[in-house]
Amino acid sequence: MSADSHGHDHDHTPPPDQDGPLTYHQTMEIAVRELLLEKGILTADEVRREVEKMDSRSPEQGTRVVARAWTDPAFRERLLADGTAACEELGIDMGPTYLVVVENTEAVHNAIVCTLCSCYPRMLLGLPPDWYKSRNYRSRVVREPRAVLKEFGLELPESVVVRVHDSTADMRYMVLPKRPDGTEDMDEDALAAIVTRDCMIGVAVPRTEVMA
Amino acid sequence: MSARFRVGEPVSVRMGHSFGHVRTPHYVKGKRGVIERICGEFRNPEELAYARDGLPKRALYRVRFEQTHVWPGYTGTPGDTVDIEIFEHWLRPANGTER
Incomplete structure (x- = not known):
């Protein structure tokens, strides 16, 4: 065996x-x-x-905010009234961000987009995923949100109103997901662990089942 | 701050041209909505984009639009909405004739 051949036949051309x-x-x-x-x-x-x-920065910041809002009704109220101030209470550096928190309920489901570019609450969620910046998501979620959410695996009944929030100017948005049933005994850390980035963008909802 | 419109007031979006850096999406030009909240006053992005100071600050609103009004043939549920931030100079009273 020569020095160049080590038992397989690829040609060692580096990937471009x-x-x-x-x-x-x-x-x-x-x-x-x-x-x-x-x-x-x-x-x-x-x-x-x-x-x-x-x-x-990572979505972990956002999950802390959600878990606190689920366990502390007074904090939840402050969060919905002034998202920036409430996050600062938790020691999160919000910089110049004006945060609007929109709450999912039995009757309303919220989803976030920036149709003009890729505005995103980076202080809470880190860098946006590639799909969030794609023209496909940006142009379609605003016009056929239910079809797009279904592609993400989230099918909403007609009884639930879908509100899309287009971050066109100085506000940034985070969805406060609905706390799932059966989580009454979970503490704040355990609750934070079931919240994901996509739940806070509004293309998914928190699940309590253990993922395979 | 001075805000011309009140929460709950019906407004419509001006049909202006989008020269330069305009943050009013084309898809709501000419559409009617309702003021959802007053966000505060912010520097005008149409000026900021060209290294000017963007002053005086302009009132910024969140306007709620019915999806069935925005998109002809919308396939979702009638109550679905899209909420959009729009600067005051792009809005006029929904029932007025002012451009």
């Missing part, structure tokens, strides 16, 4: 890189960033730290 030609906006971002560095307005380390901070 994802680096296609830069788009217009990618080029602009690089140009602006380089100018900010050259002029001493930002340092490369500051830029890196911000990117790291953005990447480190």
Whole structure:
């Protein structure tokens, strides 16, 4: 056996890189960033730290908010009245975000979209999933929400009103899911564990069954 | 802040052209809705996008639209709605003739 052949016959061509030609906006971002560095307005380390901070946020923050609202009726009321202030009570840094929390009930199901771009409550949910940014989701959930939710595995009865919230300007949205039946004995941590990112976007509902 | 419209008031969205960075989605131009809440006052994104200061701040509303009104042939349930943030200068009283 030669040094190059180690018992299989693939040709060791590396997979192609994802680096296609830069788009217009990618080029602009690089140009602006380089100018900010050259002029001493930002340092490369500051830029890196911000990117790291953005990447480190996760839906775990949002699940804490939901679990608290399920277990503390006064907090739930404050959350629905002023989402930003209520999240700050839990020590979450909301930055400049104006948060509107919309509550799912027996009668109403809420879903979030940004048809114009990809506005998303990053402080609570981290980076948006790719499908949230896709033209398919953005254009369709606003026009045929029930069909789109069904594709996510969520079929809603006609007795439930569907409210879509289009984040077109300065508000950001989070869905407060309906607490599932049979969770009366669960504590806050256990409740937080059944809440997922998609439940807080409104394309799923929390389930108590253990997933296979 | 000064807000021209009250919660619950019927409004319609102006049929203006969307030059530049406009945050009013085309699909509700000319549609009627109801003020769901007053969000506060914010800098005008149509100015901010061009490095201007966006002042004076403009009142921002959440307007609730009936889906069956927004989309002809909507296949969901009649009570379904879409709630959209719209700046005051894109709204007019629903029953008025003002453009």
